[in-house]
Amino acid sequence: MNDRGAAGVVLVGVAALVLMLGVALGAVGSYLNARVQMSAAADAAALAAAPVTFLPFGAAGTPAEEAARFARLNGADLDSCVCPVDRSFEPRTVRVEVSTTIMLWPVGRLRVSATSRAEFLPALLLGG
Numbered sequence: 001m002n003d004r005g006a007a008g009v010v011l012v013g014v015a016a017l018v019l020m021l022g023v024a025l026g027a028v029g030s031y032l033n034a035r036v037q038m039s040a041a042a043d044a045a046a047l048a049a050a051p052v053t054f055l056p057f058g059a060a061g062t063p064a065e066e067a068a069r070f071a072r073l074n075g076a077d078l079d080s081c082v083c084p085v086d087r088s089f090e091p092r093t094v095r096v097e098v099s100t101t102i103m104l105w106p107v108g109r110l111r112v113s114a115t116s117r118a119e120f121l122p123a124l125l126l127g128g
Contacts, residue, residue, distance in 0.1 A: 023106070027104050027105065027106075027107065030104055031102070031110070031112065034100065035112055035114065037074065037075055038076055038098055038100060038112050038114035039114045039116070040074055041070070041076035041098045041100075041114070042071075042076070042097065042098045042114040042115055043116045043118075044070040044071070044073070044074050045068070045070045045071040045074075045076075045078060045096045045098055046067065046095070046117055046118035047070075047118045048066045048067055048070040049063040049066050049067035049070075049081060049094045049096065049118070050063075050083070050092070050093075050094045050118040050120035052066045052083075053083050053084065053085050053086050053094060053120060054086065054087065054092075063081065063083035063084075063094065064078070064081040067081045067083060067094075067096050068081070071098045075100060076098035076099060076100050077100060078097075079097040079099050079113065080095075080096065080097045081094065081095075082096075083095070083096070088122075089122045089123045089126075090122070091119060091121045091122075091123075092120055092122075093118070093119045093120075094117060094118050094120070095117045096115065096116055096117070097113060097114070097115045098113065098114055098115075098116075099111055099112060
């Protein structure tokens with residue numbers, strides 16, 4: 001093989017390596033973007049459900065329905081909601097888990113999820 005042929009082989013190898021790194025970085029970026037989106041969706045769902053455990057505050061349904069609505073608005077599915085209704089003035093914490101499915105080449109379909117919790121203190125509604 002002459003010098004030109006060897007240089008061409010090296011050039012093709014370098015191009016293939018750069019292409020593989022680009023694909024890998026794209027996949028990692030897509031996954032991280034989905035994680036951030038799911039984290040925001042989980043936070044929104046938990047914050048929406050927490051006050052509804054005390055009073056509806058304009059919500060159309062239960063705390064879980066409100067969490068699901070806010071999860072959907074942020075591109076996620078509500079997987080679980082631990083947010084029981086409690087009409088007492090005691091503090092309460094709700095916990096939610098949301099997820100979505102992304103296409104991640106070359107892996108295929110990947111489920112990305114996040115959890116969040118929110119605390120609500122009804123006694124603060126009394127002032128002071």
